[in-house]
Amino acid sequence: MTMKVGVIGGSGYTGGELLRLLYNHPKVEVSVVTSRKLAGKDVWKVHRHLKGFYDLKFVEPEMKYFEECDVAFTAVPHGEAMKYVPQLLEVGIKVVDLSADYRLPKDVYEKVYGLKHEGYVEAVYGLTELHRDEIAKANLVANPGCYPTGCILAVAPIAKYAERVVFDCKSGITGAGVKPTEFTHYPNLHESVVPYKVTNHRHYYEIVQELKPFNSEIAVSFTPQVFPGSRGILTTSHIFLKENLSLEEIVRIYEDFYRDCYFVRLQDEVRLSYVRGSNFCDIALFKGEDRIVAVSAIDNLVKGASGQAIQNMNVMMGWDEKLGLDFPPLFP
Numbered sequence: 001m002t003m004k005v006g007v008i009g010g011s012g013y014t015g016g017e018l019l020r021l022l023y024n025h026p027k028v029e030v031s032v033v034t035s036r037k038l039a040g041k042d043v044w045k046v047h048r049h050l051k052g053f054y055d056l057k058f059v060e061p062e063m064k065y066f067e068e069c070d071v072a073f074t075a076v077p078h079g080e081a082m083k084y085v086p087q088l089l090e091v092g093i094k095v096v097d098l099s100a101d102y103r104l105p106k107d108v109y110e111k112v113y114g115l116k117h118e119g120y121v122e123a124v125y126g127l128t129e130l131h132r133d134e135i136a137k138a139n140l141v142a143n144p145g146c147y148p149t150g151c152i153l154a155v156a157p158i159a160k161y162a163e164r165v166v167f168d169c170k171s172g173i174t175g176a177g178v179k180p181t182e183f184t185h186y187p188n189l190h191e192s193v194v195p196y197k198v199t200n201h202r203h204y205y206e207i208v209q210e211l212k213p214f215n216s217e218i219a220v221s222f223t224p225q226v227f228p229g230s231r232g233i234l235t236t237s238h239i240f241l242k243e244n245l246s247l248e249e250i251v252r253i254y255e256d257f258y259r260d261c262y263f264v265r266l267q268d269e270v271r272l273s274y275v276r277g278s279n280f281c282d283i284a285l286f287k288g289e290d291r292i293v294a295v296s297a298i299d300n301l302v303k304g305a306s307g308q309a310i311q312n313m314n315v316m317m318g319w320d321e322k323l324g325l326d327f328p329p330l331f332p
């Protein structure tokens, strides 16, 4: 039987990516896609790469359209998702929220985001590799941020042996969303790499939240940067260990940790171009005199957002988590 899926925020980057990926999903059909600005217009007119694949028109984000759905994705900015998620849950459908609204406890969220949370309900943090069993029972999954996905996966296996970890991340510009800003303006980014929120990015709290259960003492530093490309996040994690472990021991720890994790690949060499368009997170491990370096690569729109959201939906529905996502990356 085919399940019906709705997308709130279908005109943005992650909404478009959900549509691209869900087209080939064997168990679902997208039946509702919302846009306030474009209600009544053909979906393919915004997502031109999807011409011929969808015969849907955008509708307003109203609950009546979701009554026939089994699952909804909310792909809207933080502070906006909370206006829809409680209503969708009330309609009786499962929800994967791609925004930051349900990733942190209410008090931490309100402090970090400077917003009052108007629709708080508990959710499971949707880093699939870490929380698969809880996700399988959840009605609401808070899909992780793009940076946290690359950071946490790179360090979780070894976190309990670490004293301190320093994350240096470089993101493609689609991470900033579809709306042009001075930050994303071509001449401001072209031929450059731009650090921002160098010591105070909101994703720090998600990363710490997920690493602390492995090691309550771990010290974390995180700096985001953007590079002038569309997709991808490369994370260089400098891991300072409490004890000396050989590279062979470290590799074995990672292999054991990710034994049943199809979308995490250990590689000798990592590049954004080896994961582009795919749901893989590649990780390479190096040992230096003073530290371990784990380099991870994801596509921010896939494993960092829409792909992981689909992986989570698959787990919530009791399906094989690879459904709709089992294809090779686009190279070069």
Ligand SMILES: NC(=O)C1=CN([C@@H]2O[C@H](COP(=O)(O)OP(=O)(O)OC[C@H]3O[C@@H](n4cnc5c(N)ncnc54)[C@H](OP(=O)(O)O)[C@@H]3O)[C@@H](O)[C@H]2O)C=CC1
Pocket (backbone or CB within 6 Å): 008, 009, 010, 011, 012, 013, 014, 015, 034, 035, 036, 037, 038, 061, 074, 075, 076, 077, 078, 080, 098, 099, 100, 144, 145, 146, 174, 175, 176, 177, 178, 179, 300, 301, 304, 305
């Ligand atoms: N881009 C990325 O790499 C990642 C993004 N995320 C998160 O996923 C969410 C979506 O991101 P992204 O697709 O990049 O964002 P975009 O800005 O590209 O798109 C967001 C869409 O949400 C819709 N929207 C905005 N406000 C509202 C509202 N109040 N009610 C209903 N719809 C609204 C807009 O459509 P319209 O105005 O037409 O209604 C817009 O197209 C965000 O929370 C983002 O932080 C998470 C991980 C990675």
Ligand SMILES: CC(=O)N[C@@H](CCC(=O)OP(=O)(O)O)C(=O)O
Pocket (backbone or CB within 6 Å): 078, 098, 099, 100, 144, 145, 146, 147, 171, 172, 173, 174, 175, 176, 177, 224, 226
């Ligand atoms: C390049 C860029 O601007 N990236 C975004 C993060 C994208 C993301 O994951 O955002 P959410 O936590 O809102 O889901 C940022 O730094 O805010």
